[in-house]
Amino acid sequence: MSMDDLKTSRRGFLMSSAAAGGALLAAGTARAEGADPLITEVQDWASGLGDGVDATPYGMPIEFEADVVRRNVPWLTADPISSINFTPIHALDGTITPQGCAFERHHSGAIELRKEDYRLMINGLVDKPLVFAYADLERFPRENHVYFCECAANTGMEWAGAQLNGAQFTHGMIHNMEYSGVPLRTLLEEAGMDAAGDLSDKWVYVEGADASSNGRSIPMEKALDDVLVAFKANGEALRKEHGYPVRLVVPGWEGNMWVKWLRRIEITDHAVESREETSKYTDTLADGTSRKWTWVMDAKSVVTSPSPQSPITHGPGPLVITGLAWSGHGAITGVDVSIDGGANWQKARLAKPGAKMALTRFYLDIDWDGSEMLLQSRAHDETGYVQPTKAQLREVRGLNSVYHNNCIQTWHVNTDGSAENVEVS
Amino acid sequence: MSKFPKFIAGTALATLIAAPAVADVYGLGREALPEEIAAWNVDISPDGSNLPEGSGSVEDGEILFSDNCAACHGEFAEGAGNWPKLAGGDDTLANDDPVKTVGSYWPYLSTVFDYVHRSMPFGAAQTLSYDDTYAITAYILYSNFLVDDDFVLSKETFMDVEMPNADGFIIDDRAETEYTQFTEANACYENCKDSVEITMRATVLDVTPETEEEASVQDASEEAPVEVAAAETEAPAEEAAAPAMAEPDPELVAAGENVFKKCKACHKVGEGAKNGTGPMLNGIIGHPAGAVEGFKYSSGLQDAAAGGLVWDQAAMTQFLTKPRDFIKGTKMSFVGLKDQEDIDAVIAYLSTFE
Incomplete structure (x- = not known):
């Protein structure tokens, strides 16, 4: 799928979420005023018929998930044939990446070989x-x-x-x-x-x-x-x-x-x-x-939601902060989350114990008071390694390393629930 | 997982290596034939092992490079658009924005030969002969000032070439420089900072792709024809406004315009021409050397200008025949024009731009 095929842009999504904030709040919290017609009225899908089992021999995601696709950054490379695209990790949960939206990197295009x-x-x-x-x-x-x-x-x-x-x-x-x-x-x-x-x-x-x-x-x-x-x-x-x-x-x-x-x-x-x-x-x-020969991918983590493409669309109250952690040195043993830009850290809950060289899903379930947050996550692996800050990495490597940037990421979450990629002191 | 060099001294290897002795063999697959191995086993190593017989000159390489590589990498390997630069970038690796080229960065010449032969040109990989690959590799070396214009690269001369950044690499040292400090013992949990300030925001840069970009691209393409049309109507007016110039032979000018394609990547001429990799060339013929405003000339050209060099027909002819012989240390990484007719033509063409 190409960018052209996208029905909904990221900005489009963000704008529509912002504009429809009130409606989303109501729908999301199931506290509509008066009786909900989705309940009190018989809906088409509850009366008519859906697709037969012969409609889709190999299924694609439902149209409402059309925004959950790989995207590329055109200015990164000279040509999309020798380029890379990105997994929509902001919209996924669990740990297994469906092949159809798993990032691609080719140097001479994806070939067809029987x-x-x-x-x-x-x-x-x-x-x-x-x-x-x-x-x-x-x-x-x-x-x-x-x-x-x-x-x-x-x-x-x-x-x-x-x-x-x-x-x-x-x-x-x-x-x-x-x-x-x-x-x-x-x-x-x-x-x-x-x-x-x-x-x-x-x-x-x-x-x-x-x-x-x-x-x-x-x-x-x-x-x-x-x-x-x-x-x-x-x-x-x-x-x-x-x-x-x-x-x-x-x-x-x-x-x-x-x-x-x-x-x-x-x-x-x-x-x-x-x-x-x-x-x-x-x-x-x-x-x-x-x-050279910097083969191993060091321990790393990122909060996938909330994040710039996955803003908070409900108001204050229960909030699921979630993300992914991984280490090329073995299993993830823990993930810390900070909501104040790294001043204080609390232990996130791992959905499952970390497995060697595999993604680990973490959650931090909080009661959001609606104030700004500087969200960060920090991975620990079985070797005792702790994911560093960007400043720590720069101290060792400078700014031109290009590869192997496993720094702690910061999202600035605003009171309206929108989020932005920032760096903090 | 330990790093490889450390591992050699380790004990785990003994366990790993011991097992194959008792391994099962399933009798699957078939023996590879010598000609099959020869067809696929073409990787070249830093010591030159597996290099094929053959040779190629800088001179031949220039033509082959122009035909096969220049569309993306520029006539002089300086790179075009976002495609890789293959030449230049000397002494930039410690800069804020290092320029990594074959000359400034690649530690082994074998890698160039191997990659050009195996994977280039983009879209027509494995179509270059060994001789062509030697010649193109030689030209890339020449573009980086690493060999002279009469150099011939072959299996025999291959290991004579010294790559400037051959000693610029160290083996992964993260175990010593990073893993010892990014540890549980050093991790802070409470009151780790007095204050937290936002120091940078991604939205300030605004380089994240948006579908809205499609709209702006469309706008641009709608505007483009208007600009072209304007340029076309202006051009004749310009010519009419310059009657004082001696009219050069139109055929020669046309031929020169064709020759100038070799120069266009770096030199601009005509309305609104600006300096690029090389100076803009409006009015160059008949005028003093080293005089284009805002261009940083090589010291060699500055010296020549100070000595009173004027780009008349004779001087320009000498320069274009062998640029590096005429101006020692010129930044112009162009091998020169062999054909006197080409030189006359391009000078005639240049003389039409005031």
Whole structure:
């Protein structure tokens, strides 16, 4: 779906919410004056008939949710074919991201590759170089895991200051799916690694079948640990834009390494230093030197609602503050929420205990007094790491790191319930 | 998950590595044929391993680059629009706005060759021959002042090229510089700040996409034809107003306009021309060098101007033949025009702009 298809703009939504504030209040709180005709009068849907089971062999969200879609930021890149869009995290709940609105990042566009035309090669320092057809992959023992995939550039536009007004744009380069696939380790063992000798200094170079190839070098330790060669997500085949028919899943590590349309796996004795691991996805520090091999996504969280695209549309009283937390180092152990810009923090409730390298949903249920708030969240992970402020990150890295911005985000919530992306002292 | 370099010294690896010895083999897949491996195993490594036989010159690269790359990356690899700049940016990495190019940032030449051959041109990847890839890579090096104009890149000369930022990278050090301080022990929970002030607001920048943008784009496109029409009606009037100029051969001028396409990315001419990457060139022919207001010339050109250089036919001919030979240290990263007819034509074309 493109921006053009959108029936409702974000601003349009905000304006309509503001204009219809009174009506929303009434409807939302179910305290209409007099008897509610939605109850006292027989409605069409309560009298006539709905769609038959043959109407929608594969369903799309109902039209009233047409605003819950991926969006892109046109000025970010030269061309939408080599670009990124953003998951509407402000409008989702739970932790699983539906494939249809999970962010996309391609370097040469989302290609169409039939299973019948799919080939996966394993070569390099292996005992026997192999070629697999798609059907071969389905015959290896399979595993299921839920993992988040976050682009290294998520929140990257916010380094120099509060820039994009919405959680979708500041934090939407992330999705979280349940993958079914074969451990990469299984495939490497099938090819045999005796030829590689000592594996401790070996690498696995992976590349895609698309024109960008997007080659990346992964240290053998990670390759043998938890990397998956996946062909299903959330129970169904990978969508085209997520690498159909086969993509790599590299838990906790930057999304660029999750090579889509995976076509080749090569065991090497060095990092190949491809374009995506030298000129891009390296983090420049204030003194001009740059970090490379910054693979792990550090612990991070964001309040998804209320947020600029998800304002409070009811008045004072019960308010659900919710958001997402994740860590590439393991499980989230806790999330703190501040409503006063980081002066005081309280523990949020985790919807479920944190799981390794997967999104965790948190809630803070408050009785909002209708006053302004500076909403922040702060993630803790199992290593004892605590999500830093933007000032703390800048202190170490300067302003030109681009990637790996896992700073604490602030939303300024006004008395009318609207919210804005701000930075605070 | 520990970082890789640390991991090598760790003990967990032993456990991970030990297992494959007892691994099951399923007998799935088939052996890859040598010609299949050769077709796909084309990645090039920093040490030059896997480089193919072949070679390409800066001279050939300039033409290939113009044909295959310049639409996005500019005639001189300076970049067009939002597309990547491939040249320039020297010594900017510690600046507020670093310019990361092949010359200023890329640590390995192998990456350039590998990427150009495997993934470029955009929309026609894997159509360049190895020789063409060597030539384009050579031209990108030349655009960055890293090789001379007579340089030929080949498997043999590849490792001779020194990349300026080869030592500009360190391996991920977050474990030492960040993880030790962003900890539970350092986390504050109550009265962490005396006061909280909003220091910046996203709505001030107003760069968040809106559907309303479509409306403004439409407005702009409706206005555009009007502007074009105005320009067309004004142009003849301008020509009529300049009768004093010696009329150059119209055919030569037309040919020069075509040659000038190579220059247009940096140099503007005509009504309202402004300085860009290079100075605007209205009135350049017959006038003193280094005199366009507001343009920051290289010290080499400033010296020449101080010495009384005037852009007459002879001087401009020499300059355009080999810019870097005529003005040492010129910022103009253009290899020069080989054809005397092209030089005459472009000078004739330029002479029509007062």
